[in-house]
Amino acid sequence: MSADLVIARPGLSSTLQDFGRFGYQRFGISGSGAMDVVAMRIANRLVGNAPGAAAIEMTMTGFSATVAGGDCLLAVAGAEMPVAINGRRAEGWRSFLLHDGDRIEIGAAAAGVYAYVAAAGGFAVAPTLGSQSTHSRSGIGGFEGRALRTGDRLPVVGASAGDECSLPADRRPRYDGPIRVVRGPQDDKFTPAGIATFLNSGYSITNRTDRMGAQLEGPAIEHADGFNIVSDGIVNGSIQVPGNGRPLVLLADRQTTGGYPKIATIIGADLPKIAQRRPGEAVRFVAVNVAEAVEAARERERALEAALDSIRRVAFAASDLSAERLLSVNLIAGVCSALD
Amino acid sequence: MIEGWAPPRLLDAGDGGLVVEFGDDVDEGVNMRVVALGSAIEALGLAGLKEVVPTYRSLLLVYDPLTLAPDRLRAEVGALQARASQREDNCAALGSSAVPERTDESRAIWRVPVLYGGEHGVDLDHVAALHDLSSDEAIALHSSAIYRVHMIGFAPGFAYLGGLPEALHTSRRADPRPRTPPRSVSIGGRQAAVSPPLEVPSGWRLLGQTPVRSYDPTRNGRPFLFEAGDRIRFEPISAREYERLCRAAEAGEIVAEREAAL
Numbered sequence: 228m229s230a231d232l233v234i235a236r237p238g239l240s241s242t243l244q245d246f247g248r249f250g251y252q253r254f255g256i257s258g259s260g261a262m263d264v265v266a267m268r269i270a271n272r273l274v275g276n277a278p279g280a281a282a283i284e285m286t287m288t289g290f291s292a293t294v295a296g297g298d299c300l301l302a303v304a305g306a307e308m309p310v311a312i313n314g315r316r317a318e319g320w321r322s323f324l325l326h327d328g329d330r331i332e333i334g335a336a337a338a339g340v341y342a343y344v345a346a347a348g349g350f351a352v353a354p355t356l357g358s359q360s361t362h363s364r365s366g367i368g369g370f371e372g373r374a375l376r377t378g379d380r381l382p383v384v385g386a387s388a389g390d391e392c393s394l395p396a397d398r399r400p401r402y403d404g405p406i407r408v409v410r411g412p413q414d415d416k417f418t419p420a421g422i423a424t425f426l427n428s429g430y431s432i433t434n435r436t437d438r439m440g441a442q443l444e445g446p447a448i449e450h451a452d453g454f455n456i457v458s459d460g461i462v463n464g465s466i467q468v469p470g471n472g473r474p475l476v477l478l479a480d481r482q483t484t485g486g487y488p489k490i491a492t493i494i495g496a497d498l499p500k501i502a503q504r505r506p507g508e509a510v511r512f513v514a515v516n517v518a519e520a521v522e523a524a525r526e527r528e529r530a531l532e533a534a535l536d537s538i539r540r541v542a543f544a545a546s547d548l549s550a551e552r553l554l555s556v557n558l559i560a561g562v563c564s565a566l567d
Numbered sequence: 568m569i570e571g572w573a574p575p576r577l578l579d580a581g582d583g584g585l586v587v588e589f590g591d592d593v594d595e596g597v598n599m600r601v602v603a604l605g606s607a608i609e610a611l612g613l614a615g616l617k618e619v620v621p622t623y624r625s626l627l628l629v630y631d632p633l634t635l636a637p638d639r640l641r642a643e644v645g646a647l648q649a650r651a652s653q654r655e656d657n658c659a660a661l662g663s664s665a666v667p668e669r670t671d672e673s674r675a676i677w678r679v680p681v682l683y684g685g686e687h688g689v690d691l692d693h694v695a696a697l698h699d700l701s702s703d704e705a706i707a708l709h710s711s712a713i714y715r716v717h718m719i720g721f722a723p724g725f726a727y728l729g730g731l732p733e734a735l736h737t738s739r740r741a742d743p744r745p746r747t748p749p750r751s752v753s754i755g756g757r758q759a760a761v762s763p764p765l766e767v768p769s770g771w772r773l774l775g776q777t778p779v780r781s782y783d784p785t786r787n788g789r790p791f792l793f794e795a796g797d798r799i800r801f802e803p804i805s806a807r808e809y810e811r812l813c814r815a816a817e818a819g820e821i822v823a824e825r826e827a828a829l
Contacts, residue, residue: 249617249618249629250617250618251791252618252620252627252629253605253618253619253620253621253719253794253795254719254723254724254782254790254791254794255719255720255721255722255723255724255725255763255782256723258618355784356784356790365722365723365765367723367784408581409579409580409581409582411578411579411580412578412579412580412584412586412588413578456591457591457592457593457622457623457624458622458623458718458720458721458727459586459588459622459623459624459625459627460580460584460586460620460622460625460626460627460720461627462580462581462583462584462627462629463583464581465580465581482720482721482722483620483720483721484620484622484718484720484721489580492579492580492581492584493581494581494582495581495582495583495632496582517579517581517582517632517637518637520581520582520632521582521632521633521636521637523582524582524632524633525633528633
């Protein structure tokens with residue numbers, strides 16, 4: 228039997244996202260998609276979904292919702308947001324089997340920005356142009372083309388809810404360290420001093436940061452010859468430098484073309500890192516070549532696969548952790564079942 | 568001897584993007600090469616190629632580097648370019664000024680109806696006055712030209728057009744408007760544009776409004792009308808006709824007519 232998630236408190240900005248909407252950038256459509264695909268894939272594996280099933284992406288603060296109409300296996304992964312099931316505190320990076328009337332509450336992130344809630348079977352919203360990702364600015368995809376609101380009933384695809392699982396703490400992805408970039412495509416529009424400023428300075432994320440892009444604060448980067456170019460295409464991770472010399476990192480919901488020179492591009496493997504960095508936090512860039520960037524992508528894939536393979540069933544359902552239940556069950560059997 | 572074209576520059580946009588840059592200015596010949604290469608690379612059906620994005624003067628290819636190796640993509644682009652420039656040399660040797668793009672002559676000319684002036688094009692009278700024209704003369708000029716879609720970008724379905732008659736070249740507004748009416752027909756500098764049915768921010772001069780929805784995600788089988796390389800001609804219409812076509816467009820009709828290609 229299928230269930231609905233009834234939103235009681237939507238959080239700052241909670242949108243459905245999958246891997247993104249591809250093939251339409253030539254028509255002016257942003258790719259959108261999860262800001263942290265690694266966390267989204269882990270959330271999906273925790274409920275037994277395909278890696279690219281749409282999940283709810285939460286921003287800085289999570290949502291609260293009640294399950295209505297049936298059972299529902301939900302997982303939370305990504306930024307460190309506190310989770311409570313029926314008022315009882317629970318860990319993230321794991322899945323929870325909820326029943327009709329159960330409540331999940333997800334709070335403000337202690338670290339990171341984006342966290343994901345995946346539901347076994349996925350969410351039943353019709354794809355737009357081949358994707359369930361929400362692009363709020365153009366009002367397409369996701370739940371009615373917008374962020375979730377109080378009272379929304381988000382239908383979960385009726386699937387047999389599976390076992391609760393968790394990701395071992397030592398397998399959680401790391402988001403610290405410098406951000407690797409490949410120089411260009413328009414690094415020739417900057418002076419050598421400008422490029423040195425970019426690579427050798429500390430920048431910080433400002434609060435003018437969202438799914439479209441991250442505005443950075445720090446030393447101004449010197450252009451070689453003006454700062455207007457004839458508009459061309461922009462990829463996820465392009466770093467534009469407009470006239471004020473401050474880098475602007477363009478992300479999933481970016482506009483598709485732009486007319487400022489792009490000094491460098493963040494490598495694919497490090498996109499989740501920049502996405503999870505909060506306003507006020509530091510950013511340093513380090514240049515790599517394309518071959519090194521591809522090797523980093525391969526390495527990230529290996530690490531993620533190893534993490535996904537380490538996911539195990541948990542011994543006790545979160546909703547069963549009452550004292551009476553603990554006293555009544557055979558603890559040894561529980562431990563064994565966690566290892567099989 | 569006709570001078571050959573410099574080969575395009577291949578520029579990396581990280582480990583998932585390749586920019587093929589044919590020039591650094593707005594130029595019809597450059598844009599034709601961009602669109603032609605885009606069609607040719609698409610026809611290869613390369614696994615791992617996620618986006619082919621033609622813009623004014625460069626082609627952006629977005630790819631998954633773990634499926635399509637960067638060197639392989641560069642080699643494919645290089646081979647297609649070698650063939651294209653060979654074809655252009657042959658044309659030049661034959662004294663032909665034929666456009667180098669195979670597909671270009673078969674492309675549609677869209678006839679796009681426009682209600683000019685008034686609340687639908689608040690800058691028309693000002694633009695006409697700037698050029699010592701009557702408003703009717705400005706309309707006649709704007710609707711006499713055949714425009715080429717250089718690229719779609721900035722917002723879903725927003726079409727950047729080349730081919731604006733020189734007598735209408737007009738600098739952009741110093742203070743861009745945070746919202747402009749949906750489906751605006753506008754000009755900026757040497758360019759013209761058609762807005763999608765969205766209230767986009769713009770500093771361009773608004774001449775009119777079309778009932779045509781260049782983008783409609785709910786329209787069956789045809790969410791987008793125009794693409795880079797298409798051509799457009801504007802046709803002045805009355806307020807009554809505008810209302811009628813708006814209703815038809817709301818019901819899912821395209822309302823822009825396709826003329827037979829030249």
